[in-house]
Amino acid sequence: EKLGVALVGLGYYSTDLLAPALQLTEKCYLAGIVTGTPAKAETWKTKYNIPEKNIYTYENFDKIADNPDIDIVYVVLPPSMHREFVVRAAKAGKHVFCEKPMAPSVADCEAMIAACKSNKVKLAIGYRCQHDPNIQAYMKVAKEQKFGKVKMVTSAAGYVDNRTTHWKQNKKLGGGVMGDMGVYALQGARLATGEEPISVIAQASTTRPEIYKEVEETMMFMLDFPSGARAACQTSFGTNMNHLQVNYEKGWLKMEPHSGYNGNKGSMSDGTVINFPIKSQQAKQMDEDALAIMNNTDLIAPGEEGLRDIRVVEAIYKSVASGKSVKI
Numbered sequence: 001e002k003l004g005v006a007l008v009g010l011g012y013y014s015t016d017l018l019a020p021a022l023q024l025t026e027k028c029y030l031a032g033i034v035t036g037t038p039a040k041a042e043t044w045k046t047k048y049n050i051p052e053k054n055i056y057t058y059e060n061f062d063k064i065a066d067n068p069d070i071d072i073v074y075v076v077l078p079p080s081m082h083r084e085f086v087v088r089a090a091k092a093g094k095h096v097f098c099e100k101p102m103a104p105s106v107a108d109c110e111a112m113i114a115a116c117k118s119n120k121v122k123l124a125i126g127y128r129c130q131h132d133p134n135i136q137a138y139m140k141v142a143k144e145q146k147f148g149k150v151k152m153v154t155s156a157a158g159y160v161d162n163r164t165t166h167w168k169q170n171k172k173l174g175g176g177v178m179g180d181m182g183v184y185a186l187q188g189a190r191l192a193t194g195e196e197p198i199s200v201i202a203q204a205s206t207t208r209p210e211i212y213k214e215v216e217e218t219m220m221f222m223l224d225f226p227s228g229a230r231a232a233c234q235t236s237f238g239t240n241m242n243h244l245q246v247n248y249e250k251g252w253l254k255m256e257p258h259s260g261y262n263g264n265k266g267s268m269s270d271g272t273v274i275n276f277p278i279k280s281q282q283a284k285q286m287d288e289d290a291l292a293i294m295n296n297t298d299l300i301a302p303g304e305e306g307l308r309d310i311r312v313v314e315a316i317y318k319s320v321a322s323g324k325s326v327k328i
């Protein structure tokens with residue numbers, strides 16, 4: 001028994017990662033698509049054998065309520081559109097997967113959580129890394145205090161994005177590196193400490209103002225955690241980087257990469273190696289989330305987890321605007 005998933009938005013991530021992963025999943029399958037581009041509908045229909053009745057446009061999407069083939073709607077649109085489509089999916093009575101960053105604001109995230117709650121559907125955020133045993137390995141170190149308390153975290157995530165008119169360079173569509181790669185740098189710090197930050201100070205910058213006019217190219221931010229642990233985080237559309245270092249009272253842990261699609265690996269000061277094989281993060285993520293829906297159990301990364309990040313992201317932008325440290 002497999003749950004039917006409809007992908008909303010057939011851009012890079014749906015095309016290159018999610019649709020292929022849905023060929024590997026055992027608890028869910030690609031049952032439908034929602035697209036604004038008729039040519040894409042034709043291509044996908046043939047390639048993935050999708051029946052005509054399971055193909056929707058953004059306009060007639062709400063009719064999905066009457067389609068028993070679709071159990072889950074997976075929103076893979078630019079961040080500014082996540083709220084609208086999550087709410088519409090929830091109102092249609094469908095469970096929802098939503099890509100990261102959950103939405104541009106805390107208010108959006110809260111509205112999305114409320115809509116799913118009142119329509120009695122589950123909401124999972126596409127935090128594929130939290131389904132990766134390599135990431136779970138360093139989360140466990142913090143939880144078990146293997147090397148004592150966390151003292152310092154250094155966390156970085158970035159790649160070079162030379163596009164000029166993509167939504168990632170557009171403020172209104174929810175662009176900016178902080179929501180995009182920044183949530184990985186932030187999650188590195190949150191997951192490595194197992195704590196929620198209580199304050200942040202941040203600085204935004206760009207080396208290419210001709211491209212990064214509306215949104216930041218680079219964000220550097222420092223977080224304070226309740227235990228006294230501190231994190232220095234950086235994220236950029238101008239630099240290729242992906243690493244995490246955690247210094248504890250009695251040892252250290254390093255990961256590089258720490259938020260890739262595959263190959264996340266690391267080592268610890270006692271010689272322990274982190275290098276679990278994983279075939280497809282996205283397939284594991286969707287199967288585990290589908291299973292949680294089937295069994296009505298807790299999701300690994302529910303809407304509340306997406307909101308925790310956006311709360312920090314909002315504080316980061318406030319800090320940039322004021323030049324001061326902001327309490328969270």
Ligand code: NAD
Pocket residue numbers: 009010011012013014036076077078079099100101126127128167173180
């Ligand atoms: P993309 O630009 O390649 O695709 C976006 C899709 O949305 C396109 O099909 C586009 O046609 C459609 N769209 C509809 N209305 C639009 C509008 N007004 N402006 C722009 N596009 C519009 O982007 P993507 O890289 O596929 O990202 C989509 C979502 O997936 C984002 O939330 C992104 O952060 C997320 N993502 C997550 C991961 C991950 O590892 N979890 C990786 C990549 C992207």
